[in-house]
Amino acid sequence: MNATTKLKQYKDNIEPILDSFFNDKIAKAKDIDLSSSEMIELLKEFTLRGGKRIRAAYLYYGYKCFKNNKEKEIMKASLAVELIHPFLLIHDDIIDQDDKRRKGPTIHKAYEQIFQNNKDIDPEHYGKSFAIIAGDILYAFANEILTKININNHAVHNVIYGEALDILSAIKTNFNKQDLEKTHYLKTASYTIEAPLQIGAILAGASEQQLSMLSKYSIPLGKAFQLQDDILGLFGKEEELGKPIGSDLKQGKRTLLILKALETAEEDDKAFILSTLNNQLITKEDINRVKNIVIKTNSLKYSQDTAKKLIQQAKAAITKQNLKPEGKEFLLGIADYMLERNL
Amino acid sequence: MNATTKLKQYKDNIEPILDSFFNDKIAKAKDIDLSSSEMIELLKEFTLRGGKRIRAAYLYYGYKCFKNNKEKEIMKASLAVELIHPFLLIHDDIIDQDDKRRKGPTIHKAYEQIFQNNKDIDPEHYGKSFAIIAGDILYAFANEILTKININNHAVHNVIYGEALDILSAIKTNFNKQDLEKTHYLKTASYTIEAPLQIGAILAGASEQQLSMLSKYSIPLGKAFQLQDDILGLFGKEEELGKPIGSDLKQGKRTLLILKALETAEEDDKAFILSTLNNQLITKEDINRVKNIVIKTNSLKYSQDTAKKLIQQAKAAITKQNLKPEGKEFLLGIADYMLERNL
Numbered sequence: 001m002n003a004t005t006k007l008k009q010y011k012d013n014i015e016p017i018l019d020s021f022f023n024d025k026i027a028k029a030k031d032i033d034l035s036s037s038e039m040i041e042l043l044k045e046f047t048l049r050g051g052k053r054i055r056a057a058y059l060y061y062g063y064k065c066f067k068n069n070k071e072k073e074i075m076k077a078s079l080a081v082e083l084i085h086p087f088l089l090i091h092d093d094i095i096d097q098d099d100k101r102r103k104g105p106t107i108h109k110a111y112e113q114i115f116q117n118n119k120d121i122d123p124e125h126y127g128k129s130f131a132i133i134a135g136d137i138l139y140a141f142a143n144e145i146l147t148k149i150n151i152n153n154h155a156v157h158n159v160i161y162g163e164a165l166d167i168l169s170a171i172k173t174n175f176n177k178q179d180l181e182k183t184h185y186l187k188t189a190s191y192t193i194e195a196p197l198q199i200g201a202i203l204a205g206a207s208e209q210q211l212s213m214l215s216k217y218s219i220p221l222g223k224a225f226q227l228q229d230d231i232l233g234l235f236g237k238e239e240e241l242g243k244p245i246g247s248d249l250k251q252g253k254r255t256l257l258i259l260k261a262l263e264t265a266e267e268d269d270k271a272f273i274l275s276t277l278n279n280q281l282i283t284k285e286d287i288n289r290v291k292n293i294v295i296k297t298n299s300l301k302y303s304q305d306t307a308k309k310l311i312q313q314a315k316a317a318i319t320k321q322n323l324k325p326e327g328k329e330f331l332l333g334i335a336d337y338m339l340e341r342n343l
Numbered sequence: 344m345n346a347t348t349k350l351k352q353y354k355d356n357i358e359p360i361l362d363s364f365f366n367d368k369i370a371k372a373k374d375i376d377l378s379s380s381e382m383i384e385l386l387k388e389f390t391l392r393g394g395k396r397i398r399a400a401y402l403y404y405g406y407k408c409f410k411n412n413k414e415k416e417i418m419k420a421s422l423a424v425e426l427i428h429p430f431l432l433i434h435d436d437i438i439d440q441d442d443k444r445r446k447g448p449t450i451h452k453a454y455e456q457i458f459q460n461n462k463d464i465d466p467e468h469y470g471k472s473f474a475i476i477a478g479d480i481l482y483a484f485a486n487e488i489l490t491k492i493n494i495n496n497h498a499v500h501n502v503i504y505g506e507a508l509d510i511l512s513a514i515k516t517n518f519n520k521q522d523l524e525k526t527h528y529l530k531t532a533s534y535t536i537e538a539p540l541q542i543g544a545i546l547a548g549a550s551e552q553q554l555s556m557l558s559k560y561s562i563p564l565g566k567a568f569q570l571q572d573d574i575l576g577l578f579g580k581e582e583e584l585g586k587p588i589g590s591d592l593k594q595g596k597r598t599l600l601i602l603k604a605l606e607t608a609e610e611d612d613k614a615f616i617l618s619t620l621n622n623q624l625i626t627k628e629d630i631n632r633v634k635n636i637v638i639k640t641n642s643l644k645y646s647q648d649t650a651k652k653l654i655q656q657a658k659a660a661i662t663k664q665n666l667k668p669e670g671k672e673f674l675l676g677i678a679d680y681m682l683e684r685n686l
Contacts (some may be wrong), residue, residue, distance in 0.1 A: 002543040003676025019406075050585065055539040057673070062543025062557065065670030073546050081495065088502060088534075091479060096509060097471040103585035117534055129438040132475060136434065139482060147489045151423070167438060168503060191431075196424055200405025201418050214405065216365050242393065242446035323617050327408030330400070333346025343395075 009250055010060055011053040014078055018047060021079060029161065033182065034170055039134050042110055045137075047086045050102030055081045075147050076146065083142040092137035094128050102147060107131040118171055120252070120278050131168055133160050151202065154193030162186025171254030177259055180225065188229075189222020197331075213321055221314035224307040225338050230255035231303055232342065234291060240343050246287035252278035256306065260299035261290075269293045283342040304339075311335050353403055354396040356423055361390060362424060368484065372545030376525065378511055379504040385453055390481075395443030398424045402523045404585020417489050426485040433478035437471050439549060450474040461514055463595070463621050474511055476503050490562075494545065498538030505529025513621055514591065522600060524566065526655050531572075540674075556664055560674060564657035567650040568681050573598035574646055575685065582685050589630035595621035599649065603642035612636045647682075654678050 001009075006095055022044035023086055029036035039276050056078035063074050092098075092143060093106035100106065105113065112127030137160045144153040153289075165183040169175045195212045198206075206214075233248050234257060248255055254277070276282045315335050318328065344352075363389035370380035399421035406417050435441075436449035441520065443449065448456065454477075455470030480503045487496040508526040512518045538558045541549075547556075575584060576591050577600060591598055599618070604611055619625045619633055637643050658678050 003673050004680050006673050006682070007410070007677060016653035028415075054677075055535055057677070058536055058539035059543040061670045061673040061677075062540035063547045063670070064543070065540075065557075065666040066544055066547035066549045066553065066672070068667060068669070073544060074543065076494075077542050077546065081542070084495070084499065088499075088506075091475050092506065094475060095506070096590065097468070098586060098590060106436045128471075132434050132437060134480070136479075141480070141487045143490065147497065152420075152427070152489065156427065156431075163431075163435065163547055165437070172580065192398055193401055196401035197405035197421050199424070200402040200407070200417065203414060203420065204406040206409045210409065214408075240447075243441060243443045246618040247439065253509075279660075292577060297601070324411060326408070327404045330349050331406040331408070332345050332402070334350060334397075337347050339351070341395075 004059075007054065007057050008051065010057040011051075013055045014050060014053050014075075017042070017075060018081055018082055021083075021141075022047070030256045032158075032161050032186070033165055033179075035164045038163060039130070039161075039164060041132055041136065042107060043086065046090070046101075046104070046107055046110075047082070048103050051082075051085070053082060055085060055138060056229060061162075078141040080145040087135045087138035087142065090138070094131050107134050121171055126167070130164065133163050136160055151195050151198050158186040158190040162188075162191075166253065167298050169254045175254045177256070177258075179257060180254065180259065184223045185227040186218060189219045192225060193222045194218035203333060214320070217314045217335075218316035219314075220310035220317075221335055221338060224310035226305040227303050227310070228339055230257055230340065231300070231307075232287040234294065235300070236286075236342060242343075246282065246290070249276045249282060249287065249290060250278070250280055256303050257294050257299050260302050261294045261297045262299045264299070265293055271298075295315050299301075307339055311338060348402075350397065350400050351397065352364075353400040353583050356398050357399045357425060359389060359420075359682050360418060360422055361524070362387070363424060364426075364484075365390070372467050374528070375501075375504050376508055378507045382473070382480065382504075382507060385430065385450060385480060386477055389433070389453075390425070392423075392447050392509040394428070396425060398428060414675060419472045423485040423488040426481050426488075430478045430481035430485065431476055433481070454652055459512075464514055469510070473507065476506050479503055494538050494541050496536045501529040501533040505531075506533075508597065512597045518597045518602075520599070523597065523599060523602065527569040528562060532562045532571040536565045537561035539596070540560045554659060559660035560678075562657075563653040563660075564678055564681060567653035567657070570646050570681055571684065573600055574643070574650075577630075577637065578643070579685060585686075586606070590623065592619045592630065592633060593621070593623055599646050599685060600637050600642050604637045604640045607640045607642070608636055612640075632646060650682055654681060 024039060026037050026040045029040045029206040029226075039072050053258065059078050059081055060074055061169065062298065063071065063241040066312045076241065089211075093101055094108050098106050099109050104110075108127040108131035110127075111130040112287055114121045114123060115126040118126075137157060140153055140160065144157075147153055162185075163181050166187060169179065169183065170178070194215055197218055198211050201211055201214055225270075229250065233255070234246060236245065258273060262273060273290055273293060276286055279286075315332055319326075348550055365383060368378050369383045369387065372383045402421050402424055403417055406414065431451045432444065432524050436444055437451050440450050442452050447453075451470040451474035453470075455466045455475040458464060458466040461469075480500060483499040483503065487500075488498055505528075509530060512522065512526065514615040516524070537558055540561055541554050544554055544557055571658065573591065576598070579588065581588050588635060592601075601616060601620075605616060608616065616633055616636060619629055658675055661674055664671075666674075
C-alpha cells in the first residue's frame, strides 16, 4: 500500500472520530444556547468539508516509526491536532480576507451571510467577530483534550459561548433577563470566579461535594460582579475605568440597567434609550439622559439591590462550611468588595 | 488583613512572575524575528498595564480553603489564568471596537498606530489581524503551562510567529529569501510536519536523538510542502483548490516564485509584478501575465527544483535510519506525494 493510500485510509479513520466529537459538542452546546450549537454546527461543516489530515497522519506514523502496537493516546492527540488546524485557518482567513476555503465559504463569510439582512449592524464586522471566537473555541476544544486541568478549558468554552450571546444581545430585540443571566453566568461567573476557585481547590484535593459548594458561592457572586461592571460602565468615572463611559450603549448591549429601564420608562424615554443602542454617534448628553432615565425608573437601584442579594446568597453558601480560615476569610471579604469597587 | 489588602498582596506576588515570564518569552522571540519579540513586548505592556488579578487570587485562595501549605503548581496555574485573561480581552476589544483599555490603547489600536503611515495597506485591518494572532499566542502560552504534550504548543507559537512574518511580507519591501525560509519553517515545517511527527514519536517513547533525526526530515520537507502550496496557489486549478487563484498576489505575499522572478525579470515585467502586489483589483489577465513572467524567468522551475532538492534532503535524513517499516515507508512515500499533489 502506497503512502497516499495510507494517508487516505488514515483520513477515513480520523474523520468519523472528528464527526462524533463535534456531534457530542453540539449536543452539549444545545443545553447552553442556540447560538452556541449553531456555532459548533458551522465549525463541524467547515472542519469536515475538506482537508488532507496530513498532520494527524504524521502523528500516527511518527508513532509507528518506533512502536508497532496501537495506543488510545494517538487518536486523542490526532483529534487535537485536527482541531487546532481549522482554528488557525479560520483566523488566517480573516487576516487574508479570503472568502472561500475548500470550495465553501470561510467562517467569517458564513457568519456575514447570517447577519446580512440585519440593518442595525455591520454584517462584515459581525462575521469577523464570530469567526474570531469560533476559531478560539476550536483551540479550547483541542486544549481540553491535551490539558491537565480541564476545568479551565471548560471555563474558556463558557466564556466564548457567553461572548457569542453578548454579541447577539445587541441585535436580539427580544433579549430578556433570562438571556442576560445566562450570559452573566457564562461570561463572568464561570470564568472569573468558579473556574479559578475550583482549580485551586482541585490542586488542594477538594472533593466533588466541596467543588459544588464553591459553585454555589461563585455563581451568584459572578453575576453580582457583572452587574457592578455594568453599573460602573455607565455610572463610573472614566479616569478610573480607563475606558469611555457608555460604550455598552454604543455596542447595543442590553444590560440589566437597560432592560429594567425599558420595562417601566415612559414611551418617549423608552424610545430615546432604544435610539442610543448600536448608535456610534451618541454624545455625552445622550449618555447623561440615559443615566437619568435609569435613575428615575429605579432601574439603577434595582441592579444594585439585585447585586446585594446575590452577594448575600454567595456568602451564605460558604459561611457555615468547614473551610480553612485563610481561604474562607478571603472569599467572604472579597464578596463585599465586589460592590464597593470602582474599577 | 482584609480581603482587598490580600488581593493587592497577591497582585504584588503574581506580577513579578508575569513580568519575568514575558521577559523570558521576549528573549526567545528575539531569536525568531523582530516582529515576534515586538509582539511579546506589546503583550507584556498590555498585560501588566492594569488588572486586579482577581482570577489568580481566587485560584490561590481556592487552594487555601482546603490546604495550608504552599504549592508550586498554584503559581503555574495562576500564571496561566492571568495569560488567558488578556487573550480574551484582546479578542473582545476587537469585537467591541474599543480603542482604550486600562487607560491605554487596545492591542488592535496599538498595532494600527504602528502601521499608520504605510500607504500600501489598510492599517485598521492590519491592526486587527495582529491583535487576533497576538491574543492567540497568549492562549498558546497559557496552554504551554497547562498541557501535557508541549511540543504541540511550541508549534502553535511558531505558526503564530510565522503568521506575523507572513502578514509583514506584504509590506516589507526588502523581504528576502532568508525571511521567506524563516516563515516557511515557522508556518509550515514546524507545525505541519515536525510537531505531529514528534508528538507521535514521543508517545512511542522515542529518544532526543531520534526526535532530532525526525526534525532533519521534517524541516526540508515542510519547506518543500510550502513551495508546492505557493506553486498551486498560482498555477493550480481553482476547482481543485476550492479557492481563487492569485490570492497571494492580492495579499501582497512575496512567495519564492515572486522573489525569484523579481530578481531576473526585465524592468517592465518587474514593475508589472510589483503593481499586482496588494492590489485588490487585479484581473484574470493580470494573473496570467504574472504566471508568464514567472515561467519565462525560470522562476517556476527554480521553485520546483528547490522543492525537489529539499525532498531528497528530507528522505536522505531517514533512509538509513533504524525505523519500524510501517512508519518509515509512510514517511518516505508521503515525501514524494508533496510535489505530486494538486491540492
